[in-house]
Amino acid sequence: MTSKSLAIVTGGAQRLGKAFALTLARRGYSIALHYRGSANEAEHTVREIRDLGVDCLPIRADLTLPEKIDFLFSIVDEFKSPLKILVNSAAVMPAGDPRELEVQAWDSALDLNLRAPFLLSQQAAKRMTAGGLIVNISDIGAQKTWSRYPSYTVSKAALESLTKLLARSLAPQIRVNAIAPGLVLRSDVVTEEQWDKLVARLPLRRAAQPEEITSALEFLIDNEYMTGQTIVVDGGYSLI
Numbered sequence: 001m002t003s004k005s006l007a008i009v010t011g012g013a014q015r016l017g018k019a020f021a022l023t024l025a026r027r028g029y030s031i032a033l034h035y036r037g038s039a040n041e042a043e044h045t046v047r048e049i050r051d052l053g054v055d056c057l058p059i060r061a062d063l064t065l066p067e068k069i070d071f072l073f074s075i076v077d078e079f080k081s082p083l084k085i086l087v088n089s090a091a092v093m094p095a096g097d098p099r100e101l102e103v104q105a106w107d108s109a110l111d112l113n114l115r116a117p118f119l120l121s122q123q124a125a126k127r128m129t130a131g132g133l134i135v136n137i138s139d140i141g142a143q144k145t146w147s148r149y150p151s152y153t154v155s156k157a158a159l160e161s162l163t164k165l166l167a168r169s170l171a172p173q174i175r176v177n178a179i180a181p182g183l184v185l186r187s188d189v190v191t192e193e194q195w196d197k198l199v200a201r202l203p204l205r206r207a208a209q210p211e212e213i214t215s216a217l218e219f220l221i222d223n224e225y226m227t228g229q230t231i232v233v234d235g236g237y238s239l240i
């Protein structure tokens with residue numbers, strides 16, 4: 001397969017980010033695979049992507065640091081293919097009561113989940129001269145009042161606002177959309193028991209398969225009339 005275009009996926013070493021990266025690789029995109037701490041998983045994912053016949057380079061960066069975003073793009077500029085897609089998937093979800101949440105837990109979520117997609121989009125837009133697509137990975141929590149995760153919830157709500165603002169500013173060359181999953185893959189911040197209880201409350205009574213989230217990314221690639229929207233894929237979570 002020849003790689004005609006380049007896609008960047010942040011937090012792409014494992015879990016949902018990896019699913020986005022593999023989806024794009026299967027469509028023939030070269031992949032700039034960003035990761036931060038998961039070096040082994042990144043190495044494994046890079047191999048899986050290269051086995052699909054496309055270029056893939058791992059790029060390690062702490063995206064809470066603006067200078068590391070510049071560094072990431074200095075590597076991106078080494079690819080020969082033109083940048084076409086940016087998927088902002090990296091995120092953190094600090095837990096804490098809003099009355100006691102520490103500044104660090106506030107800043108880490110806002111810096112990674114909101115400021116990094118903004119700075120990455122600024123840099124990507126400079127390179128997407130022949131058109132492009134930016135996809136921000138939000139969360140159904142953006143519509144909720146998850147008081148156990150104040151900085152995460154606020155960051156995702158603001159990310160959806162940023163999605164609309166950038167869609168308007170970067171049109172017509174660049175489309176900007178978001179995907180808001182509900183429950184997909186349990187992380188360590190939620191116990192298995194809590195997760196099962198949450199899943200049991202969902203109208204569709206199950207968590208999503210990663211492919212049910214990545215198919216929203218494929219829809220956004222294929223439908224070139226979509227911009228400024230958030231696609232909710234939540235098994236009915238927003239209804240409860």
Ligand SMILES: NC(=O)c1ccc[n+]([C@@H]2O[C@H](COP(=O)([O-])OP(=O)(O)OC[C@H]3O[C@@H](n4cnc5c(N)ncnc54)[C@H](OP(=O)(O)O)[C@@H]3O)[C@@H](O)[C@H]2O)c1
Nearest residue numbers: 011015016035036037038062063089090091139181184185
């Ligand atoms: N999982 C779900 O059920 C679910 C549901 C709704 C929405 N979402 C959203 O979907 C996206 C992916 O979810 P996920 O569960 O797969 O994510 P995740 O495992 O919680 O984290 C994604 C990645 O963020 C990276 N990261 C953490 N701190 C970083 C930093 N300072 N700088 C750069 N990268 C950093 C990590 O990379 P390393 O591992 O390399 O350190 C991690 O792999 C997120 O935006 C999440 O909010 C997920």
